[in-house]
Amino acid sequence: MERIGLVLHPRRDCSPAVGQVLAWTSSHGVELVASTDDVTRLGVGGLVPVPVEELAASCDGIIALGGDGTLLGAMRLVSGRPVPVLGVNFGNLGFLAEVEGAELDRALSSMAEGGSTVEMRGCLVVRHTGGESLAFNDAVVARVPGEGLVEATMSVAGRRYGRYRCDALILATPMGSTAYNYAAGGPVVSPGAEGILVTPSAPLSGISRSLLLGPTEPLRLELTAGRPAFELDGVLTGRLDPGEILEVEWRRDAGLLVRLAGSRAADRSRVKLSLLDLPLLPQELLELVPESLRRRLDDGSADAG
Incomplete structure (x- = not known):
């Protein structure tokens, strides 16, 4: 790689991690670029500022520093010309990121030594x-208080399938x-699978179970009542009115994710999923950790992996 782009969390200060990446790229003869806005906001020397369009069109790889939202934004950014994206988690959950922030140095060394591979990921193409x-994660039609339930009819591959009347209708990728989808009671699907997962949240009538469509089965939703919000990968995109239509299909090979040899990302995600079901706050979970281990963690002497 001759040029690597950084995509950063829009608010979180990732300056120390940017410094780590800069030290690595400088020692490997790689140019490190970021959007002009991010370079101005951080004030870190050594970063080359470029327009977002150039970042998307000219980089050989992307490092996303933030949470899952930052990683998803990076994948959308380069979807027209997919290049490998490494997700580094500095957020709260980080189900999609390959490494945690404390593992960044180790990840960069592994990449330099050829200890990484690339996995393809598909996405939803939503016409509205x-x-x-x-x-890359999900498209959601969600009830707005006072605006009525989400009511829609669905057709699959040109054939009418049924109707929904619910608080939200979630169209998810296997990765998402x-x-x-999981919070609404939908199944966890391997990210290696393909297709569109349809899950209603709090269904009042109509279809009440999750449905997994194949990769060659496009769906069509027609809103029949309500004025729901419309979200793409957790970002509010607008509002929908009765009569509006969403057409959704699967696109293969829309993104590339970096995977590292010996990564524990999948193990961590399973643990994080199990912790979500506990009736405790994260800080309350720490109280269950033995005091001796908490001291080691505070001192930074515990194994970051």
Whole structure:
């Protein structure tokens, strides 16, 4: 790689991690670029500022520093010309990120030594009144208080399938099955699978179970009542009115994720999923850790992996 781009969390200060990446790229003859806005905001020397369009069109790889939202934004950014994206978690959950922030140095060394591979990921292509959008995690039509339930009819591959009347209708990718779909009681699907997962949240009538469509089965939703919000990968995109139509299909090979040899990302995600079901706050969980181990963690002497 001759040029690597950084995609950063829009608010969190990732300056120390940026410094780590800069030290690595400088020693390996790699140019490190970031959007002009991010370079100005951080004030870190050595970063080359470029327009977002150039970042998307010219980099050989992307490092996303933030949470899952930052990683998803990076994948959407380069979806027209997919290049490998390494997710580094500095957020709260980080189901999608390959490494935690404390493992960044180790990850960079592994990449330099050829200890990484790349996995393909698909996405949803959503056509709506505003145009065409992509979602690597999910597209959600969600009830707005006072605006009525989400009511819609669905057709699959040109054939009418049924209707929904619910608080929210979640259209998820297998990679995004651990997000809103999981919270709504939908199944966890291997990210290596392909297709569109449809899950209603708090269904009042109509279809009440999750449905996994195949990769060659496009769906069509027609809103029949309510004025729901419309979200793509957790980002509010707008509002929908009765009569509006969403057409959704699967796109293969829309993104590339970096995977590291010996990574424990999958193990961590399973643990994080199990912790979500505990009736405790994260800080309360720490109280269950033995005091001796808590001291080691505070001192930074415990194994970061």
